[in-house]
Amino acid sequence: MSDLLQTPLHQFHETLGAKMVPFAGYAMPVQYPMGVMQEHLHTRTKAGLFDVSHMGQVIIKGADYAAAATALETLIPVDVLGLAPDRQRYGFLTNDTGGIMDDLMLANRGDQIFMVVNAGCKRDDIAYLKSKLDDVSVTEVTDRALIALQGPAAETVLAALDPKVADMRFMDVITASLAGGDCWVSRSGYTGEDGYEISVPAAQAATLAQTLLAHDDVAPIGLGARDSLRLEGGLCLYGHDINTDTTPTEAALNWAIQKVRRSGGDRAGGFPGADVILAQLADGADRKRVGLLPEGRAPMREGVPLFAHIEDETPIGAITSGGFGPTVSGPVAMGYLPVAQADLGTTVYGELRGKRLPLTVAALPFTPANFKR
Numbered sequence: 001m002s003d004l005l006q007t008p009l010h011q012f013h014e015t016l017g018a019k020m021v022p023f024a025g026y027a028m029p030v031q032y033p034m035g036v037m038q039e040h041l042h043t044r045t046k047a048g049l050f051d052v053s054h055m056g057q058v059i060i061k062g063a064d065y066a067a068a069a070t071a072l073e074t075l076i077p078v079d080v081l082g083l084a085p086d087r088q089r090y091g092f093l094t095n096d097t098g099g100i101m102d103d104l105m106l107a108n109r110g111d112q113i114f115m116v117v118n119a120g121c122k123r124d125d126i127a128y129l130k131s132k133l134d135d136v137s138v139t140e141v142t143d144r145a146l147i148a149l150q151g152p153a154a155e156t157v158l159a160a161l162d163p164k165v166a167d168m169r170f171m172d173v174i175t176a177s178l179a180g181g182d183c184w185v186s187r188s189g190y191t192g193e194d195g196y197e198i199s200v201p202a203a204q205a206a207t208l209a210q211t212l213l214a215h216d217d218v219a220p221i222g223l224g225a226r227d228s229l230r231l232e233g234g235l236c237l238y239g240h241d242i243n244t245d246t247t248p249t250e251a252a253l254n255w256a257i258q259k260v261r262r263s264g265g266d267r268a269g270g271f272p273g274a275d276v277i278l279a280q281l282a283d284g285a286d287r288k289r290v291g292l293l294p295e296g297r298a299p300m301r302e303g304v305p306l307f308a309h310i311e312d313e314t315p316i317g318a319i320t321s322g323g324f325g326p327t328v329s330g331p332v333a334m335g336y337l338p339v340a341q342a343d344l345g346t347t348v349y350g351e352l353r354g355k356r357l358p359l360t361v362a363a364l365p366f367t368p369a370n371f372k373r
Contacts, residue, residue: 001027007053008145008202012209016220023223024119026054031222039225040326043191044367047151048221049212056122057141057199060113060129068113071133072106077248077271079258083108088171088186090256092248093125098276099244100251101128103236105197107173107186114173114184116146116197118238144184145205150195150229152370153217158185158196161211165196170371179208191226192233192369231332232325234291234364240302241289241320241334247273249280250336252289252364257281288342291364292319292333292350295357299324299331300350307349308341310356316341319350325366332366333359 001020004027013020018029029051031039042048062068069080078091085108093101102121107114117125122140129138149158159166162176168187176185181204189195200208212218227237236242242251259265263278271277294300301322305315322333341348344363349356 005054007051008205009051009053009147009209012206013051013220018220018222021223024054026119028054029220029222031224032220034219036222036224036228037326039219039221040228042219043151043193043221043225043229044327045152046217046219047149047153047157047195047215048191048225049209049218050148050150050221050226051145051209052148052197053145053205054119055146056115056117056119056125057144057146058115058117058122058126058129059139059141060115060133060136061111061139062136065108065111065113068136069108071136072113073261073267074270075129075132075272076106077257077261077274077277079260079267080106080113081267082258082260085110086173088173088188092242092253092256093128094248094271094273094277095244096272098247098273098280100238100242100246100248101125101244103238103242105186105188109173109184114199120239141199143202144199145202146197146199147205147209148189148195148197149212149218150189150191150193150221151217152194154193154195155372157212157215157218160215168196168372170194170373179211180204181208183208187372190233190235191229192235192365192367193229194370194372228323228326231321231323231334232327232365232367233369234334234366236289237321247280247285248277249285250287250289254281284339287317287336287338289320289334290337290342291362291366292322292335292348292359293362294322294331294333294350294359297331298352298357300333300352300357300359304333304335304350304352306335306337306359307351307356310349312349315351316348327367334364337361
């Protein structure tokens with residue numbers, strides 16, 4: 001653990017009795033004394049406080065926003081130029097074969113694009129952006145922490161510090177004064193619940209975290225519950241559900257590619273892998289990410305092979321994320337299946353400890369999203 005990087009909230013976690021584990025090169029809290037199950041349920045019913053400072057924060061600047069957006073659209077198949085000021089959008093970097101190099105959030109902050117990228121990819125992402133984008137600057141933000149406040153009580157808790165946050169809609173972005181620091185706040189998160197992600201000056205991070213945690217409805221939440229929350233929310237985890245061999249259509253992420261970037265749009269194509277991605281948008285892919293409900297109580301986790309029939313020798317797919325869903329009170333999973341086996345209600349079989357057990361293809365998300373539209 002001594003060789004791992006630490007977030008600005010490391011001492012905060014240790015004081016709270018967190019169990020720290022290695023994650024993406026950082027020492028991160030996997031759980032607190034409350035335990036993963038109760039942390040998960042607390043977030044669904046009240047508000048959970050997450051440290052996500054290990055993720056990469058990046059600023060892209062050009063002569064103006066349009067210049068930066070036009071440049072970024074050469075690497076990303078979403079509408080960056082048309083993103084309104086003070087709004088945020090989900091996106092991904094793609095490679096020449098249409099695979100996903102990383103998924104990310106990007107925001108129009110007036111004179112710049114603010115991006116949040118995955119911790120395990122950030123070094124490669126930043127180097128890639130710098131090498132490919134001309135006439136714009138790409139700067140990693142290293143003096144700010146990133147925390148998330150998620151759950152139905154999040155608005156009430158955060159609005160007590162700055163009332164402006166109550167008026168934000170899902171994917172709005174503002175600058176707010178919170179616990180003495182100028183914070184970049186987005187109404188977003190990765191739990192399926194309403195909430196906020198807050199980029200805060202590192203020197204003020206512990207003060208803000210302590211201020212939020214002083215509210216009776218807020219509890220600290222670790223990586224364990226963060227994973228079960230996003231899985232119930234049907235949200236992809238990079239390196240597991242999506243990777244460089246997975247296209248947006250295969251991953252059921254077509255919704256993230258706006259019409260203006262598709263065939264017939266004003267700015268169609270022009271990004272890596274456009275020939276593959278545009279063809280799949282029009283004609284579909286051979287496989288698809290689906291929700292899966294295992295029969296019984298035993299979770300089926302990443303890597304479990306999936307078979308069309310109980311006696312088949314050759315698997316047709318595999319589970320990419322799986323575990324117990326505390327909110328749905330049962331096991332849930334996601335994985336890839338051929339389109340012919342991907343219809344809702346289809347039964348497939350997972351091999352668990354030498355036995356073939358049934359799973360049913362189910363709609364995602366497993367728990368309805370509670371975003372403020």
